[in-house]
Amino acid sequence: MSASPLVEFRDVTKRFGAGPLVLDRISFTAVPGEFISLIGPSGCGKSTLLRLIAGLSPISGGELRVEGGTPQDAASDLAFVFQEPTLLPWLSVARNVEVPQQLRGVPAAERAATRERVLNLVRLVEKAPAFPRQLSGGQKMRVSFARALALQPKILLLDEPFGALDEMTREHLNEELLAIRQQEAWTAFFVTHSVAEAVFLSSRILVLSPNPGRIHTEITVPLPYPRTEETRLSRAYQDLVANVSRVLRSVEEVAAI
Amino acid sequence: MSTRSPVLQILLPALTGALVIAVWYGIHFYLDPEMRFLLPTPGAVLRALADNADSLRTAAWNTSQGALLGFVLAIAVSFGLAILLSLSPLIRTSLYPYLMALQMTPLPILAPICVIWVGAGLKSVALLTFVIAFFPLVVNTTQGLISTDRNLVELFALYRTSRFQELFLLRVPAALPYFFTGLRIAATIAPIGAVVADMNAGSSAGDGGGLGFQAVIYSSQAKYPALFATAAITCVLGFILNAIVLTLAWFALHRWHDSYERTDR
Numbered sequence: 001m002s003a004s005p006l007v008e009f010r011d012v013t014k015r016f017g018a019g020p021l022v023l024d025r026i027s028f029t030a031v032p033g034e035f036i037s038l039i040g041p042s043g044c045g046k047s048t049l050l051r052l053i054a055g056l057s058p059i060s061g062g063e064l065r066v067e068g069g070t071p072q073d074a075a076s077d078l079a080f081v082f083q084e085p086t087l088l089p090w091l092s093v094a095r096n097v098e099v100p101q102q103l104r105g106v107p108a109a110e111r112a113a114t115r116e117r118v119l120n121l122v123r124l125v126e127k128a129p130a131f132p133r134q135l136s137g138g139q140k141m142r143v144s145f146a147r148a149l150a151l152q153p154k155i156l157l158l159d160e161p162f163g164a165l166d167e168m169t170r171e172h173l174n175e176e177l178l179a180i181r182q183q184e185a186w187t188a189f190f191v192t193h194s195v196a197e198a199v200f201l202s203s204r205i206l207v208l209s210p211n212p213g214r215i216h217t218e219i220t221v222p223l224p225y226p227r228t229e230e231t232r233l234s235r236a237y238q239d240l241v242a243n244v245s246r247v248l249r250s251v252e253e254v255a256a257i
Numbered sequence: 258m259s260t261r262s263p264v265l266q267i268l269l270p271a272l273t274g275a276l277v278i279a280v281w282y283g284i285h286f287y288l289d290p291e292m293r294f295l296l297p298t299p300g301a302v303l304r305a306l307a308d309n310a311d312s313l314r315t316a317a318w319n320t321s322q323g324a325l326l327g328f329v330l331a332i333a334v335s336f337g338l339a340i341l342l343s344l345s346p347l348i349r350t351s352l353y354p355y356l357m358a359l360q361m362t363p364l365p366i367l368a369p370i371c372v373i374w375v376g377a378g379l380k381s382v383a384l385l386t387f388v389i390a391f392f393p394l395v396v397n398t399t400q401g402l403i404s405t406d407r408n409l410v411e412l413f414a415l416y417r418t419s420r421f422q423e424l425f426l427l428r429v430p431a432a433l434p435y436f437f438t439g440l441r442i443a444a445t446i447a448p449i450g451a452v453v454a455d456m457n458a459g460s461s462a463g464d465g466g467g468l469g470f471q472a473v474i475y476s477s478q479a480k481y482p483a484l485f486a487t488a489a490i491t492c493v494l495g496f497i498l499n500a501i502v503l504t505l506a507w508f509a510l511h512r513w514h515d516s517y518e519r520t521d522r
Contacts, residue, residue, distance in 0.1 A: 054415060080415050086408040090430045090513045103416045103426070131513045 004068075005029040006155065006187050007053060011062035014048055021212035022048050025062065028206065028215060032154070035181070035188045037198035037205045039244070041252045045213025046191045050157045053189060054080050066155070079153035081161045085140035087132040087147075093119070094128040097147045104151070118146035121180050138169040142176070149184060158190045162197065171232075174200055178227055195248060199240045200227060207244070209251045217247050297482040302489065305482035312471060313483075317490050319459075320467035323379055324451035324494065327386025331443060334387070335394035336436075342395070343402035343428065360392040364450060368457030378460030382467060385454035386447050393442035401435025402428050434514055437506040444502040448495040468494075 007030040014023040023045045030036055038046040051057045052064060055071030055078070066074040079100075087096050097118050098111045106114075119125045122142040132140055141161060148156060162170040174197060181188070192198050198205050202221050209216040223236060231237050278299055285296050297305070306313065342349050364385055371381045405428050413423050455469030466474075468487055475483040511517040 056411065056414060075415075075417050078415070080412070082408050082412070084408050086406070086412050088409065088427070088430070090433070099426075100416055103413070103418050103422055133513060133515060133518065 004031070005065070006032045006034075006067060007189075008065040009062070010064075012052065012059050012064050013061035014045065014052060014057070015060050023052075024212035024214050026213070026215060027062075028218070030187060030189070032187050033185065033203075035190065035201055035203045037190045037192055037202040038208060039192055039195065039198050039205060039248060040208030040213070040216070041210050041248075043213075044208035044210040046208050047159050048213070049208075050080075050159050050189055050191055053155070054078055054157055056080075074155070076151065077154040079148035079151060079156050081144055081148045081156065081158045083160045083163055085132070085137075085144040087140060087143055089132050091131075092128065093124065093130050093132070093135070093143050096132070096143055097150055100147060100150045114150050118149045121149060121183065122146045122176070137165055138173060141165065141173065145177075145180075149180070152184070153186055156186045156188045158188060160191050160193065163193065170194075170197065175228065177201065178225065182226060195244045196232075196241055199223075199237060199244055200232065205244060207247050207251060209254065216251050219244055219247070294479075294481055297485055301482040302485045305480065306486040306489070309480075309483050309486065313468075313486065313490060315464045316466055316468045316471040316487075317494065319379065319465065320382070320448070320451050320455055320469070320491075321494060323382030323455065323467060324386050324448050324498070326379070326383035327388075327451065328390050328443065328447045328498070330383065330387040331391035331394055331447070332440070335391050335398055335439070338395050339398035339402055339432075340424065342399045349399070356392065356395065359388060364389060364453050365457050368454060371454075372458045377458050378462075378465050381458035382451055382454045385458060386450045389450035390443040390447040393446070394436070394439040397435045397439030397442075398432055401432025404435070405431045433509055434516065437502070437510065440502050440506070441499065444498040445495060448491060448498060452491055 009026045009028050012023060012026045013021060015021050026049065038049060040046055048057065052059055053066060053071055055066075055075055064071065067077060071078075087093075088099065091099070094115055097115055101111045101114055115128070116125070119128060122145055124139060124142055124146065127135065127139065127143075132143070135143065145161070162173055165173065178201065188201075190198070190201060199221055205219040205221060206215050207217040207219065208214065219240075221240060223231060223234075223240070281296070282298060285293055285298050288295065342352060367388060368381065368385060371384050375381055375384060409427055409431070410423070413427055418426075451467065452469040452472070455467035456473055457469075459466050459470035461470065468491055472484060472487045475481075475487060507517070
């Protein structure tokens with residue numbers, strides 16, 4: 001049996017104003033529990049696709065259903081993690097992760113419980129009273145992540161969240177992300193430029209080609225979860241990385257012509 | 258020794274002060290004796306300060322009241338107006354030329370108009386101080402309100418926040434550093450504005466006059482040391498207002514704003 005789709009794209013197109021097509025007839029479905037990475041050369045519209053799901057930008061054609069309704073209806077089940085940590089610099093770490101609930105008018109006691117939960121998940125409880133400027137880049141990103149988890153989203157949209165971090169930090173955060181996912185059941189859409197990251201995290205990878213953005217190839221990643229440091233050393237993982245890299249290169253070569 | 262050393266922080270200005278006083282005495286005694294009235298010695302200024310203590314104290318009090326009243330009024334009005342201006346570029350385009358016109362009209366010309374409207378004295382001084390202090394505040398605060406990080410605005414949009422929430426939980430705190438920049442400029446010009454206003458629209462009745470009015474009297478009586486003493490008091494008022502503003506800014510910003518980041522950590 002197949003689960004009912006959580007996100008469903010049917011011939012979705014997107015253009016900004018009278019500009020050229022950014023996304024062209026995108027069709028795919030995502031079921032609960034999937035971890036889908038979107039990868040492709042710049043200009044392929046992968047971030048735009050994420051913004052469509054978030055309801056930050058309207059679609060131009062086709063049909064997009066989130067939890068069976070419009071993205072607007074599903075807003076309360078969505079969370080977004082931006083490329084930048086986008087923390088409020090004048091609030092402590094604790095107050096920052098409370099922002100989503102504060103905006104919803106959740107009472108303080110409940111907010112405190114959530115704060116404990118999400119800061120525990122990202123292992124930053126001891127940083128609760130600190131201000132963002134006192135944190136490292138990786139720590140800021142973890143706070144941003146904790147904030148996204150505060151409303152217990154069903155769908156997590158991540159727009160290259162680790163792009164600005166060094167390799168080691170990035171790998172650690174990838175593992176942490178998967179560890180948290182073991183505890184919290186959300187479905188992820190993850191935009192990245194890194195093939196290794198996409199393979200390590202995803203259950204499925206969508207390779208997009210640019211001008212206009214189309215789904216070029218869909219690659220299933222059959223590696224079993226939980227994935228750890230060991231996974232990176234396995235033959236199956238390395239073959240997949242090589243395979244996805246090859247596909248991505250062919251897309252980029254076509255794009256360059 | 259680093260430039261942040263507290264010893265240097267006090268020693269350097271003290272040395273400058275000593276040098277200035279030495280040069281001051283030098284010039285005074287270099288001048289022909291009948292011309293020495295042009296630059297009274299610091300000692301003579303201090304004596305004038307003591308001799309005129311009563312009238313100067315009253316004048317300083319009156320000017321402080323006018324300056325502070327105008328300053329606080331400027332903060333309140335500029336905050337409301339900045340929020341209005343931040344709402345739309347159309348509002349800004351419609352209103353900015355007239356705000357600038359107000360700022361460009363010289364105080365001595367506005368003063369008599371003000372006197373016709375509200376009468377000479379405290380009200381006029383406060384109103385004119387308001388006019389001069391208000392412009393840097395409204396311009397800076399508006400700029401702050403419309404310069405909010407785009408990513409943060411989008412984050413709030415994602416949580417489907419009301420315009421009210423976005424304004425008071427995001428835009429206003431983000432504008433605080435800009436507001437304080439405006440406040441520092443306003444705090445510097447408000448006492449000057451109050452004195453100029455007092456010269457042109459101060460009350461001459463009883464003890465109603467301020468430092469500007471007092472300066473006019475001293476200069477007409479050729480009491481030059483007292484004139485210098487009046488100038489010194491005006492400076493002190495400016496320093497006090499600035500110190501208050503810097504303290505407020507420190508409380509509001511030091512924990513999170515990068516301008517308070519210690520470089521030697």
